[in-house]
Amino acid sequence: MKVLIIGSGGREYSIGLALSQDAKVEKIYFAPGNGATQNLGENYQYRDYDDLLDFAKKKSINLTIVGPEAPLVDGVVDIFKENNLTIFGPSKAAAKLEGSKVFMKDFLKKYNIPTAKYIQSDSLSELTDFINTLTPPIVVKADGLCAGKGVIIAPSKDEAIKAVKGMLSGESFGDAGKRVIVEEFLDGYELSVFAICDGENYKILPAAQDHKRLLDGDKGPNTGGMGAYAPTPLIDEKLYEEIEKKVVVPTLEGMKKEATPYEGVLFIGLMIVNGEVKVLEYNVRFGDPECEILMPLIQSSVYDLFFKAATKDLKNLDIKISDKSCVGVVLASKDYPYSSSKPAEIIINDIDNKELLDNSHISYAGVSIIDDKLFATGGRVLICVGLGDSIKEARDRAYDLVGHVHFMGKQCRMDIAYQALK
Numbered sequence: 001m002k003v004l005i006i007g008s009g010g011r012e013y014s015i016g017l018a019l020s021q022d023a024k025v026e027k028i029y030f031a032p033g034n035g036a037t038q039n040l041g042e043n044y045q046y047r048d049y050d051d052l053l054d055f056a057k058k059k060s061i062n063l064t065i066v067g068p069e070a071p072l073v074d075g076v077v078d079i080f081k082e083n084n085l086t087i088f089g090p091s092k093a094a095a096k097l098e099g100s101k102v103f104m105k106d107f108l109k110k111y112n113i114p115t116a117k118y119i120q121s122d123s124l125s126e127l128t129d130f131i132n133t134l135t136p137p138i139v140v141k142a143d144g145l146c147a148g149k150g151v152i153i154a155p156s157k158d159e160a161i162k163a164v165k166g167m168l169s170g171e172s173f174g175d176a177g178k179r180v181i182v183e184e185f186l187d188g189y190e191l192s193v194f195a196i197c198d199g200e201n202y203k204i205l206p207a208a209q210d211h212k213r214l215l216d217g218d219k220g221p222n223t224g225g226m227g228a229y230a231p232t233p234l235i236d237e238k239l240y241e242e243i244e245k246k247v248v249v250p251t252l253e254g255m256k257k258e259a260t261p262y263e264g265v266l267f268i269g270l271m272i273v274n275g276e277v278k279v280l281e282y283n284v285r286f287g288d289p290e291c292e293i294l295m296p297l298i299q300s301s302v303y304d305l306f307f308k309a310a311t312k313d314l315k316n317l318d319i320k321i322s323d324k325s326c327v328g329v330v331l332a333s334k335d336y337p338y339s340s341s342k343p344a345e346i347i348i349n350d351i352d353n354k355e356l357l358d359n360s361h362i363s364y365a366g367v368s369i370i371d372d373k374l375f376a377t378g379g380r381v382l383i384c385v386g387l388g389d390s391i392k393e394a395r396d397r398a399y400d401l402v403g404h405v406h407f408m409g410k411q412c413r414m415d416i417a418y419q420a421l422k
């Protein structure tokens with residue numbers, strides 16, 4: 001089978017890596033891919049979605065997988081489907097679950113899915129009135145996509161009102177802030193749950209935890225994610241059941257009722273407050289770096305999983321999940337997340353420890369080939385992934401691998417998976 005993967009990050013590399021080990025897959029294309037995906041297949045630089053569609057037809061692609069949210073929100077799935085191509089991901093209408101926080105919150109309310117108390121409005125006085133009923137900290141969110149920066153946790157009512165003003169005026173996030181959500185602050189711990197959906201049926205993957213802050217101890221600015229691990233011990237069978245019953249099933253039912261059945265990865269950001277599940281957000285794609293640590297845990301065919309989800313045929317599929325643990329540590333460039341850094345050559349020392357070789361690998365993200373050499377050219381450069389019989393063993397291997405990888409300005413957190421090892 002021939003597969004096309006849209007995207008260029010570590011997430012797309014890890015999907016490609018899993019597919020490259022799948023006997024069913026003969027060729028993988030990445031659009032546009034990165035400096036390392038070309039070792040797993042072929043990169044294609046596309047001009048626009050029509051160009052990409054022509055490419056998929058010309059290469060007789062059997063399955064296209066969409067990595068990032070932007071092409072989903074743009075409607076690439078609709079374009080491919082109108083042309084009878086098989087593509088894994090939600091339609092443009094279903095991608096609104098991530099593209100619009102107002103749509104998401106109203107959807108949660110309509111279908112009685114537990115979430116933080118909120119209002120959404122474009123009126124400063126309405127939002128201010130609601131702020132005055134809350135106890136700080138207060139959460140203020142811009143409606144549209146803001147590259148992960150549209151959420152402000154305000155320490156006081158005044159700060160919350162200031163954040164609302166900045167959004168409504170367009171100053172903070174342009175059009176994305178024209179409507180604003182104000183919601184209560186939830187105090188608990190966060191989990192990410194990923195369900196692969198075909199509109200009707202779903203398969204749940206092991207729950208993961210991301211580390212969004214730049215620095216150890218969850219300090220410093222928010223990033224795309226500095227590391228992740230799965231499965232997390234912070235969830236048990238009972239909580240999985242709650243999440244399925246109270247969140248996954250009503251979400252799929254609700255999306256069907258809205259006439260926008262949900263196909264693709266449903267990434268549910270949850271806060272567990274005193275044992276109760278609350279939805280923080282949906283994303284309509286895999287998390288990055290969560291994807292990099294979930295792919296190695298899928299033991300059955302990854303091709304089948306995505307293909308059957310894309311063809312409404314998940315019902316009869318059994319997926320096999322490894323009982324191992326997986327930890328991923330992001331190595332970022334010097335000035336991440338503030339500004340881009342000068343390209344830096346990546347040197348990887350030979351690994352002679354067989355156990356490490358067999359139980360770790362790199363998922364490449366912000367890398368390019370310059371003069372036949374691999375350079376760090378992006379914010380998040382690569383992810384060192386370790387597998388083990390326990391989180392501790394997986395983490396030790398991931399950090400052992402980190403010690404073998406060098407480039408100028410390399411930075412990483414040293415405490416990935418700490419919540420599982422307390």
Ligand code: AMP
Nearest residue numbers: 116139151183184185186187269280281
């Ligand atoms: P979101 O993009 O909505 O997931 O928000 C980004 C981050 O802000 C989340 O991962 C949480 O850490 C935090 N956050 C969002 N909403 C809330 C809330 N109601 N209470 C506490 N923290 C929140």
Ligand code: GLY
Nearest residue numbers: 224225287288289
């Ligand atoms: N790692 C979080 C995300 O991809 O949104």
